[in-house]
Amino acid sequence: MTTSKTRIFVAGHRGMVGSAIARRLAAEPHVELVVRASSELDLTDQAAVRAFFADERIDQVYLAAARVGGIRANDTYPAEFIYRNLMIEANVIHAAWEAGVERLLALGSSCIYPKFAPQPIVEDSLLTGELEPTNEPYAIAKIAAIKLCESYNRQYGVDYRSVMPTNLYGPGDNFHPLDSHVIPALIRRFHEAKLSGAASTVLWGSGQARREFLHVDDLAEACVIAMNVPRERYYSVATERCSHLNVGYGDDVTVRELAELIASVVGFEGRIEQDLSKPDGTPRKLMSSARMMSLGWQPKIDLKSGLASTYAWFLESQQQQVAA
Known part of the structure; x- marks a missing residue:
């Protein structure tokens, strides 16, 4: 007797989060697995997304595209x-409901x-105060996704859930020198400074803001459990009212401490100078993940070893780009 497989659409499978989820599910x-590159399916195109869900028999959706x-x-x-982000969320969630994805x-x-x-931030803190101005538009879009899921659950009886990860890093991250997040930006900056023999490099802001970091493979495991x-x-x-669950490591470091740890992993021995003209962002973002952990999940990858494996992945990807 054969058992039919669960057809799972991972939206955004080429990004850092989506690729980690896809790796986890492939086991x-x-x-x-059902995946589509952005060149094959534009998730901001409502008609294309509706046609995709109408044609494919999808059982579950991981909405990691963003x-x-x-x-x-x-x-x-x-x-x-x-x-x-608003278009992707609205199109995928609505089309999934239309196609009977529960x-x-x-x-x-x-x-x-x-x-x-x-601090630490609990799920019930949502919509209780002003957002950080530098990323308010993105935050509003992500809040809308939570409320879309809650609204479709309430009106249509489906089971659409949400997880809110802390700051993520790992293989597949974006290492663009200007538009990336802090860990990949610093890995690239310190790597290039090491290669050039620079005596110093710059860290934005005061370095006193505190951040929590989670390896993307730990997040992928949490996502499968939450689903x-x-x-x-x-x-x-x-x-x-608060159907989302936080997913974090449970501890944080200052940005300065993070920079010094990355410099050590990369092997950059120069000075790290603060550029006080640049913003710090939110002073601290440490989340309470007690609810997620009560479901049986625990992070396994500590920051130092996670940074080391991420730097190794960066070096390998650089070599592949040169070879291509």
Whole structure:
């Protein structure tokens, strides 16, 4: 007797988060992965997304597709960040419902919370204060995704869930010198400074802002658990108003401490100078992941070893680019 496989669409499978989820799911014998490159399926095109779901028999959706970037990118392209993310979320969630998909997991971000939310941040802090101005458009789009899931659950009886990861890093990250997040930006900056023999390099802001970091493979494991835990157990820790769950490492470091750790991993021995003209962003973002952990998940990859493997992946990708 053969058992039919669960057809799972990973939206955004070429990004850091989506590729980690796809790697994790590929290890499951009962899963049949369904993926589309952006050149094959534009998720901002409503008609194309509806046609895709109408043609494919999708059982589950991991919504990891997004327009993402660091402080500079968020501040430079606010219209693109809010438009593209709103369109992707609305199109995928609505088309999934139309096609009868009963289980969906939307990926968000810790920037949904107020700038001065009490630490560690709990899920109930959502919509209790002003957002960090530099990434407000992106945050609003991610809040909209949570509310889309909650609204479709309430009106149509589906089971659409959300997880809010802390700051992520790992293989597949964006190492653009200007538009990337802090870890890949610093890995590239220190690597290039080491190669050039520079005596010093620059760290934006005061370095005193505190950040929590989670390896993307730990997030992928959390996503699979959050998607598949029985409904009654999931909603024993989540609520109708706060159906999302935080996913974080549980500890944070200052940006200066992070920079010194990355410099050590990369082998850069020069000075790290602070550029106080650049913004720090939110003073601190440490999340409480107690609800997610109560479902049986724990992070396994510590920051130092995670940074080392990420730097190794960066070096390998650089070599591949040169060879190509």
